[in-house]
Amino acid sequence: MNEKPEKLIDKKGLRLDGRKPDELRPIKMEVGVISNANGSAYIEWGKNKIVAAVYGPREVHPKHLALQDSTVLKCRYHMASFSVQERKSPAPSRREIELSKVIRESLEPAIFMEYYPRTMIDVFIEVLQADGGTRCASITAASLALADSGIPMRDLVVACAAGKIENTVVLDLFDTEDKVGSADVPVAMMPNLNAITLLQMDGILTYEEFEKAVNMAIEGCKTVYAVQKEALKAKYVTVKGEEESQEEEVEE
């Protein structure tokens, strides 16, 4: 077990990993990482390493779940046994089942569900390494994977958390801050629609702190949104580049 740190913020106002209160961890995303899937994305958010992949729209299984006027979105959030300090049993925990549900509900508002009646869309999320804030990173990657699969969406869904450590409201808590700190507020949203699609909280906050944390998380979401869009564009720039070079070969 890691020892609990005594202070989460030093005298200069910096956090354990050297960040300022409103600073995000480094974030990298890549789209189209699983060749078998219809859409996929990989995200590195601090030490979090997560893969999300989408299959569908495809035949509903089991059949009785099919809806006449809408597709069915299924979502599985799963943590690899080696993703955390102590080995996690690979059987889905109650936490994973709850997270699968809230992640699904955070993605549904973005999808034009009525375009694909009697079908099912599967979203699979595998957390390879966890360091706090996996649900936010998972949602961000999953919506990229959905976009990559070509499913029509109202906007990308992007997520980021804010929280409170030692009486300071901070952005994007990592594992130790989440465990030792006093509150964590994950927020998922569609920035262009100003729509919050996931909001959870645990800890203790006054109303004023809560409002500050949500607003800080929304700002965080907007920053991550820019990275997300770039990642999506990057894939298609490469594809276009490949096509052009092939055309040149033909011409030659």
Added chain:
Amino acid sequence: MSVITKVKRRQIEQLIEKNSRLDGRGPLEYREMKLEQGLIERAEGSARVLLGKTEVVVGTKIETGEPFPDTPNEGVLTVNAELVPFASPGYEPGPPDENSIELARIVDRGIRESKMIDTEKLVIEPGKKVFVVFVDVYVLNYDGNLIDASALAAVAALSNTKMPKYEIEEGEIKIKSGYEQLPLRKHPITVTCAKIGNKLLVDPWLEEEQVMDARISFAIDDDGNICAIQKGGSGFLEPSQVFEAAKIAKEKAKELRKKVNW
């Protein structure tokens, strides 16, 4: 959404525009709430809550067990929820599904994050033996807003819970006769708002839950602080609606608190 629910949704939306609801309530009005404590003598604590026609019974049991390795100096809280098959035509017997797991975890978070139970007083031998508090939520009739009813019943059952007295004789734990009160610090109250169209209303009943866009629940502690939140449902809320819902929850929690004398 079936054709019938679409029609119903339009009707509900039109009513909300006039600040009214299908069952005649105002948007920020709870259904009649009844609370009864200590109805199950075999349980260490128990409570029954009726919220309109929604009925929930919560029983608590206390056993000795091992603490979690990362909290050797704290007792253990375990919350479980059972959606009893007769509570709704849609419920089926079997292992807990995502809805019952989510319900249990929302109730759990309210109790845990408000630090309601003084878990340090549940330690018998640090790192080795502690009291484990089991809170089991049984939904007997589902007519909407299980979250508020279950959270209220769970807190009521805990405040009614007796802890066994014990002494340590030659390293052995001996349970003595007699009981003492479970050490409690807070009484969190959970308030759920449903969003239908662009309006918020509290305590959604079944027909409103079937057509709502989203719901958001806040657990509020004795000092009016927020200690847990959960958004649910396949729709979204605007940031201003989230803040409005938080303010409504704070007000409503105060009102409910007066009613139950916590």
